[in-house]
Structure formats: structure tokens, C-alpha cells
Amino acid sequence: MIYFDQAASSYPKPPEVGEAMVHALNNIGANPGRGSHQLARQAALIISETREKAARLFGCSDPRKALFFPNATAALNQAIKGITWSAGDHVIATVLEHNSIRRPLEYVKRKYGVEVTYVNWDGDTAAFEQQIWQSIRPGTRLLAMTHASNVTGSLLPVGQAAMIAREHSIPILLDASQTAGHLPLNMQDMGIDMLAFPGHKGLLGPQGTGMLLVEGTIDMEPVQHGGTGSFSEEAENPEQWPEKFESGTLNTPGIAGLNAALNVHESEQDGNVPRETILGQLLRKGLQSIDGITCYGPDKENYQLPIVAFNVLDIASQEIAMVLDSHYGIAVRAGLHCSPLAHDFLHTTEQGVIRASLSKYNTEEEVNRFLEAIQEITESYKML
Template identity: 50%
Template sequence: MYLDQAASSFPKPPEVVEAMTKALTEYAANPGRSGHRMAVKANEVISQAREQLADFFGFAYPDRVCFTSNATSALNQGIKGFRFQSGDHVLTTSYEHNSVRRPLENMKEKSGIEITYFDSGVTEDFDMDAFEKEVTPQTKMIVVSHGSNLTGKITPIKEIGKLAKERGITFLVDAAQTAGVLPISMENMNIDLLAFPGHKGLLGPQGTGVLIVGKGVDLEPLQQGGTGSQSESIQQPEVYPEYLESGTLNTPGIAGLLAGLETVKRLSLEAIHRHEQLLISKLIDGLRSIDYVTIYGPSSNRLGVVPFTIEGIDGQEIAIILDQHYDIAVRAGLHCTPIGHESIGTSECGAVRISVGPYNTEEEIEQVLTALQEIVEGYFG
């Protein structure tokens, strides 16, 4: 039983496997580099993926949908590629993944920016008034995770986007946990930069990611190289998407991502989120009935993610027992978000995280609850 969906979705839809196989066996040429039919077909699939992603995320410029190797690469490009000056301020939250925190801290060390990590609390409430008070005249960027990979807490990105637009601040959203789960419209939510992976909620393969760059956002590419266009120039072409896409793209991966996106649209965001909420509600109710268990995160309005601890039992040991004795895959530790663990009070021991997806079932939730009850009984009698 796979209950580690927040790390990577599994299983993949058959359509994803079929699309990747077709790419590898029928048109595995270099897109945008040659004029023969295989290269043209590869480029057509990639262009189709750009168009569908732009439409799915409420964005009018498919050419500014830039493919990366993962969400981390997309976030690094959005943060490190931003033209910060010494003394500029970035406002973010305590629930950010290390894919946000580490690039920001690197920019602080190298470029002299200032960073505020706003603690948004452990409940579903988000204090917009307190958040707005952290904005300064030097604030040049707001970076937030749409949904916490630790607690499932959902951030009100529409309200934050409105604030950012009113203040003339660039707004970067990390949608690693919400792309393919919650509705996102860059236009309606005033999002300037949107970063997400292909292998989580969008049900695509690992090794795929996207950074959508809004009109008017000025980034510096983190790498330069072959783009298949303007080869006579010694400078990186400034036209999108080539400006941020040096080197050969992952055509089979992007074909798989496109198939995953089409599956998500067929299932519908509403149905996916409703199903995950059903499973999480059942899981939380069951965990509350087990002695020595502490659950963290909002009581409602959360993603399909639940962290918990069992008093007196190391989280890694729980995960190993679930894996080796029950064939249940979960994740224990700090989940690449150490400040988030500080916020919920688990920074010393970490937590066990169960996360669900569209293909998990109520029967699986019942089985993991039975397993955890047996673990507690085995330890405490």
C-alpha cells in the first residue's frame, strides 16, 4: 500500500506509461533541433503540453511555460534568477520546503537580501492582517507554498496575490502539493511565477517540472547553452521559452506529463479533492481513537496529508515496521521542511506522514489504522 503520495504519486495512470513508451519507440528525436518528421512530432507534443498547461493554470502565454527537471529546479530559477539587489526583502512562510528556503538563504549570503519567515500557525486560519504587516518598502518578492507538504495546510494564495499586486511585489507560488489537486488560475490569483513538479498531483513521471513565468517578470537564466534557435549568436536567445530552456528537453517525460494532465482533467479536480478529503477524514478519525497518537495540522480544509507521532516510539521505527511487516509505504523524518516542524513542535523527533492520492482507497486507510493499532498494542500492551 503506497501512502507517500506527497513525495511522488503512485501508481501512474496507464496512459502515462503508454505515452512515454510511444515517445521512446516512435519519435525519440531532439525537439526543435531538426526538420525531419520525428523531431517535428516531438516538438508538437511538447508544444501541446505547453498549451494545455497554460490553459489549465489560467495563463494566456504558452511560450512562457518553461520545462525544468523538477519543482526544485523551477523554484531555483524563479528565486536565483530574480534580479535582487542588496537590501531587498523577501516575505515567505515557516512552512516552506527546503527548495524555497535554501535558495533564499543562498541569495541572502551572496546577494545580501533579507528574509522574513512568517509563522502562519497550525490551524486552517491564516492571519492576512499579520502577514501584510510583514511587508516593507523593500519587499520585492513574496514566496509561499500553496499547500504544506508537512501538515496539508492550504495557503490563501488568492488573497496574497491581491496584496502582492496592490504593493507591486512579485508573487511566486510553490504549487508542488496542489497542482492537480486544487484549482489555480495565475490570472485570477495574480500569480507572477508558478512552480510545480510533474510527478505529484499531475500524475506524470519523475524528472519533470515547470516554471510558468508571467508577462513582465524579468529573470536571469541560470544556465546558457544550445536552444535550437539563434545558433549564430554567442548570447542566450531572449525569446521564451528558449531563454530558460538550454539543452535537450525530456520529451518522453513531458509526453507522460501531458498524459497525466489529461487524466487529471478527466477525473476532475473537484472529484480528486473530494476523494482525498474522504480518506483523510477517515484517517484522522481513526488515528484519534488510538492511544498515544498525536495528530498535527488543521482540523479541516487541508490537503491529503496527515503527520502524526506516537508517544515513545521513534518515527523512523514506525515507518520501518509499516514497510517491512505490513507492506505499507509512508514517510518519517523532517520532510525537507525543518522550520515547519519547529512550528508544530516536532523539530527534534520529526513525524510520520501519511499522504493519499486519487487511487488510494478506504480499505487501505482501514488497513493502516489496524497496523498502527497493533504497533501501539505491541509497545504498550
């Protein structure tokens, strides 16, 4: 199997990830923060080490504000729904948002009367900045945006957006689901107030892990309430971080795996272009050379993520994905990718798109085999 669905969930993982998870499961097993015995302390140490490491790697000044969640979706829900909203409040987002941002925004829009503006991104930074400027109102409470499109891999100008947000004292929430692990991220350097990311994509960690990192004095109400292992006599969740937002038993084996993934990620940072990005460039160039293929997203000069979105002639994207899987043993993602506004913008709502996404474990040989398969498929459909 050639696995080109890394943007959905990375595979394979570094061996250290599985080893750390098995150790936590088989040799520790206890509930962190729910006891003083040695196994509970060992479990708590895994949690605190990972929290501190993530805060350091991503530029969050207070590790207590590095919060664990089951995935980026839960983290984004906490960031958005945790704000105290009032009718007439306003949020700016983009047309490239995953439903993990769009649906929580539509929820607070419906429930509280919040207004939402979705700005376009077509690669023109000046036009993007202008749209944000023009969208700001006295009631704008949040700028929520993806760092890169999960559909096309297009990278958005977060730095410029953050500068505008700071000038108007508007907090910015960044969805780094596609960039964490691929690109350097530092909240303080970038001017990011809240950063959400999953463990299982570019960081090569396990599924069931995600984090929300909060910088500065932003406060939120917890979305989930329950046992926190401390302050048990109180009727409400404790006010202190991180306990305020981490009700229930944490996924200690998963967080142990995430800790190992962060270790591997940190050890491999050398300032060079990631290997998977180079492979993605080869893949995109090869697809663009095939007659009948339409590629979507950034041009060569702006291409930085190992994601390529394309279609074959006018054939449904799901059909092409099925052929790749059944006849060639190649796994890709096809359809609308949980980002319907992006497809409206790309005019691909009916056809969807095929998304090929790579990691450092993919090879140039796999890229060449993939291109040969697409060439054969395209030629076959032309003959029909």
C-alpha cells in the same frame, strides 16, 4: 504493498502516462527543436502541445511563458535566482516552506545581502495577513510561499496573500508542489505571478518533469545557459521565451507522459471533492481516535489535502515507518521532510513526523488496514 507516500511521488500512474512515454521513446526518439525532419517535428509537437495545455489548465495567458524543468525544485530555483538582486532587497516567505524555496532564498541572502522574513501560519488567516502587512518594506521584491505544507497538508490562504502583494506591487511566487492535481489552480484568477509544480505528485505524471509558469511582464535571467536549438550564432542565450530558459535537450518522453497526465487530470474535473481527500479525512479521523497518536496540521474544517502527519507516543518517526514497512508492507514517509522550519514551528525537530499521503488509487480498505496496523503498533509500544 500499501503505498501511502503519494506526497513524495505518486504511484501508480494512469496507464496512459507510461504508454505515452514508451511511444515517445520507441517511436519518436528525436530531439525537439534540433532539426527539421519529421521525427524532430513530432517531438517538438509533443513539447508545444504540453506547453499550451499546461498554460490553459493553470491560467497562464502566454504559453511561451510555460517553462519546462526537471522538477519543481529547478523551477523554483529559476524563479528565485533569476531575479536581479541587490543588497537590502527583501523577500517574504513562510515557516512552512520546503527547502526548494528556503535554500534558494538563503543562497541569495548569503550571496547578495537579500533579507528574508519567514512568517508563521497556524490556521489563523487574519493573523497571517497581519504578519504579511507588517513584514512589507520599501525593498520587498518578492512574496514566495507554498500553497500547502508538504509536512501537514495545511493549506495557506494564497488569495488573501496575493491581494496584499498586488496592493504593494510585489510579485508572488507560488509553490504548488502539493496542490497541483488536487485543487483547482488558475494564475489569473488567484493573482499569481509565478507558479511552480512537479509532474510526478498530484498530477500523476512521471518523475523528471516540472514547470514554471509566468504571468505578466516579470523578467528573469536564466540560471542555466547553453544550446537552445535556435539563435546558435549568438554568444548569449536568446532573449525570447521559452528558449531563454530551456537550454539543453528537453525530457521529451517525460513531457509526453506529463501531457498524458494532464489529459487525464482535465477529463476527471467534475467539481466534486476528490476521492483521495475523502479518504484522507477518514484516515485523519481514525488516527485521532487512537489513544497515543498525535496529529499535526489543519483541523477538520480546514482539511483539504490527502496528507496526514502524526506521531506514535514519543517513538521516533523513522522507527515507526520501519515497522510499517517491514511488518505490514505499508510505505510512508518519516523524518523532517525537507522542511526544517515547519518542524521547528511544530516542535517535532527531534522526533520528526510520520506522513501518510494518498491518491485516487488508494482505497478505503487500505485506510482501514493502515489504522489497524497503527493501533497494533501503538498498543505494542505501550506495553514496553
